[in-house]
Amino acid sequence: MQFESKAIHIGRQVDPNTGAVTTPIHLSSTYERQGDGLYINDTMYSRSKNPNRRSLEECLTSLENGFDTIAFSSGMAAITAVIESLPTDKPQRIILPVEMYFGVKLLLDKTDIGRRFEFEMVDMTDLKAVEKIINEKPTGMVWIESPSNPQINITDIKAVVALAEKVGAVTVVDNTTASPLYQQPLSLGADFSLHSVTKYIGGHSDVLLGAVIAKENSEMLESMRLHQANKGGVPSPFECWLALRGIETLAIRMRAHSENAMAVAKFLEAHEKVSAVHYPGLETHPSYEIAKNQMSGYGGLLSFEVVGGEKEALKVANSVKMIVQATSLGSTHSYIEHRASVEKELTISPESLLRLSVGLENAIDIKADLAQALDNI
Secondary structure, three states: OOHHHHHHHOOOOOOOOOOOOOOOOOOOOEOOEOOOOOEHHHOOEOOOOOHHHHHHHHHHHHHOOOOEEEEEOOHHHHHHHHHHOOOOOOOOEEEEEOOOOHHHHHHHHHOOHHHHOEEEEEOOOOHHHHHHHHHHOOOOEEEEEOOOOOOOOOOOHHHHHHHHHHOOOEEEEEOOOOHHHHOOHHHHOOOEEEEEOOOOOOOOOOOOOEEEEEOOOOHHHHHHHHHHHHOOOOOOHHHHHHHHHHHHOHHHHHHHHHHHHHHHHHHHHOOOOEEEEEOOOOOOOOOHHHHHHHOOOOOOEEEEEEOOOHHHHHHHHHHOOOOEEOOOOOOOOOEEEOHHHHHHHHOOOOOOEEEEEOOOOOHHHHHHHHHHHHOOO
């Protein structure tokens, strides 16, 4: 079955009781125990198992050709579960990319996670630096984010996985910005693929949800499953239902996002008031060849740097009319944001940089809005 068909059918069936084609929402928190002491489909209590959540997990597993998926109440809940599930017989040292989702930086800086594990950061685009830091001390996990957010760096996933495997480290790829359609980390050798389902998979900025897809069964996967049920970071049935609805159009949406983003990236690259454009689909991107080899498309996220600096970048962000100045990405709406002013003292984003999540509006209108905003500086 091809990707588009899996997205519509896997994890769902026509309801046998009513004939409903669309999956019902199962809001019940508790389920009847049978006379033999067992439960239908082992569903006893919605925190430990829910039909809508299981449908979503089965669908995501199929889309990335994995062994199983565990869904969480948010992307950050998924990230926390992965880190906390690192087996105790492995070194508690985790290698992270310097350029990564800001929420992970806050997790390390503001919570006990940062004190309970040893974290070190490296430029994941520099394979020699990655090899050096992995081998400096025993390493238990290597965390990859590609394309990265917001500077859109590309990591050679297969090469980094090979380096991690040599020392027995677990590999995790944050695949949020690429989506399952355009990148398959498990087929590139990674142990786990992680998503903020809130973004492209949900696709409409109306879901808060995360998921981890495993390549194979393992102690770590079982630990995450126990983490989900017993620490309570489970998504609601309605959130799972919304995510499944979003998945049905994922392939079509991602192709439209990618087409729009390429048009916008080329427009910005040619603009005299833009000093740099970061988009993996541009041949001028320093890791274009790597992206071309491991991705089947380039997605809807890009960033660009405005001539002048922070003042000029903020003026552009404040001057858009149709594009929404908001955080997040992967929605039907186009979003623009000045990341340095959001991340403050923890930022490594250039002050001139604006992140742009290119939505599903007509590319002509997106370019026109950016053009008038750039004219204001």
